[in-house]
Amino acid sequence: MSADDRRAKAERIRHLLDTEGDSVQQNTRVFNDGRYESTADLEDYEELKDEARAIKEDAIERLPELLDRVTESVESNGGTVYVADDADDANRYIEEVVDGRNVVKSKSMTTEEIDVNDALEADGAGVWETDLAEFVLQVADEAPSHIVAPAVHKSREEIADLFNEVFEPDEPLETAEELTRFAREYLGERILDAEVGMTGANFVAAETGTLALVTSEGNARKCVQATDTHVAVAGVEKIVPSVEDLQPFVELIGRSGTGQDITSYVSLFTPPGDSPTFGRGGGGGKGSGSDGGSGPDGPGADDDRELESGDDREFHLVLIDNGRMEMREDDDLRETLYCIRCSACANSCANFQHVGGHAFGGETYSGGIATGWEAGVHGQNSAAEFNDLCTGCSRCVNQCPVKIDIPWINTVVRDRINRGSEGEFDFLVEGLTPDEEPGGIDLQKRLFGNFDALARLGSAFAPLSNRIARSGPARSVMERTLGVDGRRDLPTFERESLVDWFADRGSRVGPDEARRTVALYPDAYTNYVRTERGKATVRVLESLGVRVEVPAAGESGRAPLSQGMVATARSNAEAVYEALSPAVAAGHDVVVIEPSDLAMFHREYERLLPEDAYDALKGHSYEVMEYVYGLLENGADVDALSAGDGERVAYHSHCQQRTLDLEPYTLAVLEESGFDVVTSDVECCGMAGSFGYKSEYYELSVDVGETLVDQFSTDDAADRTVVASGTSCLEQLDALLTRRPAHPVRLLDGR
Numbered sequence: 001m002s003a004d005d006r007r008a009k010a011e012r013i014r015h016l017l018d019t020e021g022d023s024v025q026q027n028t029r030v031f032n033d034g035r036y037e038s039t040a041d042l043e044d045y046e047e048l049k050d051e052a053r054a055i056k057e058d059a060i061e062r063l064p065e066l067l068d069r070v071t072e073s074v075e076s077n078g079g080t081v082y083v084a085d086d087a088d089d090a091n092r093y094i095e096e097v098v099d100g101r102n103v104v105k106s107k108s109m110t111t112e113e114i115d116v117n118d119a120l121e122a123d124g125a126g127v128w129e130t131d132l133a134e135f136v137l138q139v140a141d142e143a144p145s146h147i148v149a150p151a152v153h154k155s156r157e158e159i160a161d162l163f164n165e166v167f168e169p170d171e172p173l174e175t176a177e178e179l180t181r182f183a184r185e186y187l188g189e190r191i192l193d194a195e196v197g198m199t200g201a202n203f204v205a206a207e208t209g210t211l212a213l214v215t216s217e218g219n220a221r222k223c224v225q226a227t228d229t230h231v232a233v234a235g236v237e238k239i240v241p242s243v244e245d246l247q248p249f250v251e252l253i254g255r256s257g258t259g260q261d262i263t264s265y266v267s268l269f270t271p272p273g274d275s276p277t278f279g280r281g282g283g284g285g286k287g288s289g290s291d292g293g294s295g296p297d298g299p300g301a302d303d304d305r306e307l308e309s310g311d312d313r314e315f316h317l318v319l320i321d322n323g324r325m326e327m328r329e330d331d332d333l334r335e336t337l338y339c340i341r342c343s344a345c346a347n348s349c350a351n352f353q354h355v356g357g358h359a360f361g362g363e364t365y366s367g368g369i370a371t372g373w374e375a376g377v378h379g380q381n382s383a384a385e386f387n388d389l390c391t392g393c394s395r396c397v398n399q400c401p402v403k404i405d406i407p408w409i410n411t412v413v414r415d416r417i418n419r420g421s422e423g424e425f426d427f428l429v430e431g432l433t434p435d436e437e438p439g440g441i442d443l444q445k446r447l448f449g450n451f452d453a454l455a456r457l458g459s460a461f462a463p464l465s466n467r468i469a470r471s472g473p474a475r476s477v478m479e480r481t482l483g484v485d486g487r488r489d490l491p492t493f494e495r496e497s498l499v500d501w502f503a504d505r506g507s508r509v510g511p512d513e514a515r516r517t518v519a520l521y522p523d524a525y526t527n528y529v530r531t532e533r534g535k536a537t538v539r540v541l542e543s544l545g546v547r548v549e550v551p552a553a554g555e556s557g558r559a560p561l562s563q564g565m566v567a568t569a570r571s572n573a574e575a576v577y578e579a580l581s582p583a584v585a586a587g588h589d590v591v592v593i594e595p596s597d598l599a600m601f602h603r604e605y606e607r608l609l610p611e612d613a614y615d616a617l618k619g620h621s622y623e624v625m626e627y628v629y630g631l632l633e634n635g636a637d638v639d640a641l642s643a644g645d646g647e648r649v650a651y652h653s654h655c656q657q658r659t660l661d662l663e664p665y666t667l668a669v670l671e672e673s674g675f676d677v678v679t680s681d682v683e684c685c686g687m688a689g690s691f692g693y694k695s696e697y698y699e700l701s702v703d704v705g706e707t708l709v710d711q712f713s714t715d716d717a718a719d720r721t722v723v724a725s726g727t728s729c730l731e732q733l734d735a736l737l738t739r740r741p742a743h744p745v746r747l748l749d750g751r
């Protein structure tokens with residue numbers, strides 16, 4: 001990316017932070033908190049997710065067969081099925097069906113994907129969105145910024161201003177009730193006038209041709225029942241075998257998306273419906289006859305039309321391929337098709353919470369999984385626009401009701417984007433890089449992906465290297481050519497690495513007296529930059545009777561993986577395994593300080609190493625505070641550690657540490673050692689490895705970090721010692737707070 005492109009991207013993000021950030025943050029955090037609360041009440045949450053995943057895996061595996069089955073079912077019910085190759089094909093078919101008539105629509109991202117409104121309007125039809133949020137966007141002529149709550153970026157005040165300006169009501173609209181009532185009355189008229197109702201479908205049951213629609217408003221039912229022709233548009237991936245398969249999804253979808261135990265409306269239609277519709281004339285009829293139909297102020301009030309038999313109602317199911325069948329054949333993108341579009345991955349993403357889908361989204365889809373959808377249906381260029389906003393923090397992983405490895409999809413697509421690009425400064429590095437990547441990769445990515453090599457060099461020439469890197473001219477060149485933001489402090493490399501320090505010092509616990517033997521993994525930051533936390537770990541473990549070794553194991557692969565450099569990450573993983581395998585084979589434990597590296601061993605290595613190597617390393621590796629907890633539980637003496645004596649601590653866990661459910665161990669150890677601890681509850685500190693260093697993302701990173709800072713600046717937390725487990729979190733807190741943060745192991749180190 002050129003310096004100009006970086007500046008333009010930063011400018012766009014700044015604009016969205018200023019204009020939409022507050023509303024997006026407020027709304028998505030409500031959804032996110034709601035999901036945590038609502039899923040906590042589900043005793044069988046994990047089982048339901050497994051069940052949902054298995055149904056989707058099976059359905060996508062059997063998709064061709066299910067397509068045939070649903071076609072048979074719908075046709076035997078009296079409807080028509082059309083499988084559209086792409087958006088143009090789908091729109092051509094729908095235009096023929098609509099034939100210039102008025103259309104009312106319920107919310108459907110798939111119809112957004114094919115831009116059906118534009119196509120129908122160009123063909124002379126009137127098209128009305130009847131979902132309140134979609135209606136707001138239609139009036140405002142804006143694109144959705146969220147897959148479930150499309151107008152999440154708009155405040156009530158903005159919507160009121162918009163309606164008052166466009167519709168000029170007698171009395172200005174102000175409250176949510178007034179706005180909703182106005183929209184309901186206005187859209188009720190459109191529903192009565194329309195002859196075609198268009199819906200999406202959350203699921204399509206092949207066996208019976210039943211559509212399941214999960215909505216928070218009753219408008220979908222009205223659109224279906226009050227019109228003569230029903231057109232349902234859905235991606236082919238929405239097919240499940242039978243109605244019975246809907247059960248886990250109904251339990252999960254509302255909880256995962258907006259945190260509701262059950263969504264307001266779960267509608268099952270097996271069209272064509274046969275309930276009566278409004279005629280085009282006559283007098284005296286009231287009510288739509290549908291269960292989502294009118295109340296006194298709904299469609300039908302004071303209307304003079306009569307109910308007619310619905311026997312001749314038409315139904316068209318338009319199933320969209322648009323790249324999905326190719327995604328099905330793609331081992332890495334295939335999982336995207338399991339997505340039920342609940343939005344949990346967006347709501348649990350710190351970056352999304354701050355900037356929303358107008359930045360963290362492509363042509364149609366937004367949020368964590370949007371990279372997979374956009375790459376699959378619109379192509380890699382659309383995904384490339386926002387793919388880097390996924391920092392791989394992994395907070396979405398446990399939130400996805402179908403257990404999609406969303407960060408992995410983002411990484412793979414990033415890798416593909418890297419391989420398709422032509423770097424403008426390629427000539428500078430041709431043949432000189434220590435990685436496994438081809439030419440063309442962005443120089444900024446190459447720099448951060450090779451942090452280990454950079455740190456090795458920086459350490460070898462420290463302190464000179466630190467002075468040069470901090471000099472004005474060097475910072476200016478780095479900002480211009482590499483996009484390293486000049487407002488970020490750079491890491492200070494230590495001359496003596498942790499591995500060298502330990503080689504000189506040796507172990508202080510003999511093999512015979514050792515409770516356990518441990519290989520301490522020296523991640524690049526601990527080895528070359530924050531060596532103090534490595535030394536503190538050695539001393540703490542030894543004080544608990546553990547014999548420690550510190551093998552030179554190299555970069556875990558986290559740094560290159562975060563840049564989409566999968567081949568380099570794989571070769572790093574192989575080297576790390578080779579360095580640690582003697583300890584593992586000897587039955588020793590591997591202790592890891594940096595949570596993102598432990599997450600590599602426990603999650604990503606499954607994709608990078610042979611199965612037996614992955615299992616062995618995962619089975620033997622522990623986060624340092626988790627390990628200390630285990631030692632204390634197994635008889636080690638807490639008095640051997642530095643006593644907290646009631647010291648007040650504000651602790652921020654790490655995103656990947658929380659995904660691995662390891663935060664409670666740090667908390668337990670600190671409390672057992674006598675510290676008084678409060679914790680943060682933000683999803684991520686915003687620094688996320690290299691992300692906060694990148695000039696195009698610096699301001700977003702700081703904006704996210706400020707939420708954490710706010711939590712540590714309350715009356716109860718402002719005077720507490722700040723403690724954080726991750727390198728990035730420490731860097732971010734160091735930059736944004738006046739108190740210097742420390743890794744928790746340093747609190748336990750009596751020296």
Ligand code: SF4
Nearest residue numbers: 339340342343345400
């Ligand atoms: S990827 Fe998972 S969490 Fe994200 S929208 Fe799809 S189903 Fe929901």
